[in-house]
Amino acid sequence: MGLRERKKEQTRRAIEDAAYALFAERGYQATTVADIAEAADVAPRTFFAYFPSKEDVLFADFDATATELAALLRDRAPGETTFDALRAWVAEQLPELEAQHDREALRHRLCEQHEAIAAHERHLMGRIEGIIAGSVAADLGDDPGALRPRMVAAAAIAALMAMRPDDPGTEATMSRQEKMARLDEALGFLSGGIATLQRNDTGQGAAEARPGR
Template sequence: MDAQLGLRERKKARTRRAISEAAIALFLERGYDAVPVAEIAEAAEVSKRTLFAYFPTKDDLVLHRFADHEDEAARVVRARFAGETPLEALHRHQRAALERRDPITGLCDVPAVVAFHRLVAETPTLRSALLHYHARSVDALTSALLETTDGVAHQELTARLGASQVLTVLQELANTNQRRINEGRSADELASLALAEADHAFDLLRNGLAPYA
């Protein structure tokens, strides 16, 4: 029975991947708005009903790639080492992600990844939908930070402001890296700069807005 369940899950994962890859290939070729869902279903050799069972909206065909990262910061905070602060854990995690060229950091020059990020950046509908993912990330990180802020004044507000600042900083770092990659620079060429800028960003987070006080 367990083996049967495993086979069923693997088959579902393959179908999901095939649908998404077919959709993104068509979007990159012709543009997001120019490709109807019926054509994506045909390309993936599934029915529209099956497609919507895996991806409830057209946006999800693209943005599901961000879903795995929705609660990533929250997971990092909860899994941090003993004696490590949330910011130290997030800083360590960001440096590791940059070093392995994780696409979420923007420091990735694999052509397919660059094309994917350009598709999202240049499609207003997708950019708008991505805000919902960001909002859920803020909620998740707020909950994780709340677990670490006993005795802090304005506890819930402090956690939410902290989560918003951290995630906005990470997004701005990624946007900066992506912009430079789009200008033709390589990830290896930019690695030292990206790491230094991440260090600087977390120094600012640790010290608040001291430079502007």
């Protein structure tokens, strides 16, 4: 990373740090973009050069995360299912998520308190759902826009969101093994559903291949 890129990253992080600190101290509604810019020692126009809106500061790493997940699912090894790859990815992300627990907990609370933030999160998770649907479609031999991969992907997102405790403080006391056990239970359920769909496809294909059909 060159000097220019490092400087841009430092500015982005300064804006992020200032925003989270002010949201925690003053509350989301009471914090303006001008407040964040002043605390980060940048001009308001600089804020908007990095983030389209105040909500976007709370999801600053989303684009990089979505790009990483898409590449991981696209480049998975032959025979590796979507949910094998997804589990490995979540396991890799856990240390960073744990290090950012206070921010994750604050974002969770703000989503519960402010519909605009919750709606923004749902929109972004819709992008992740589309990425997963495309990968599941490859597993099933379906078109990415077909109903089955979209249903499985929606269930995967629901399962991942359901892993998040209603009380963010609960998550802080959970071991990494407990978190992965929750994930394994959810992904095991979803993998079983895909296996059933694949068996149904095999059975239907065999029936259609019988003489007289």
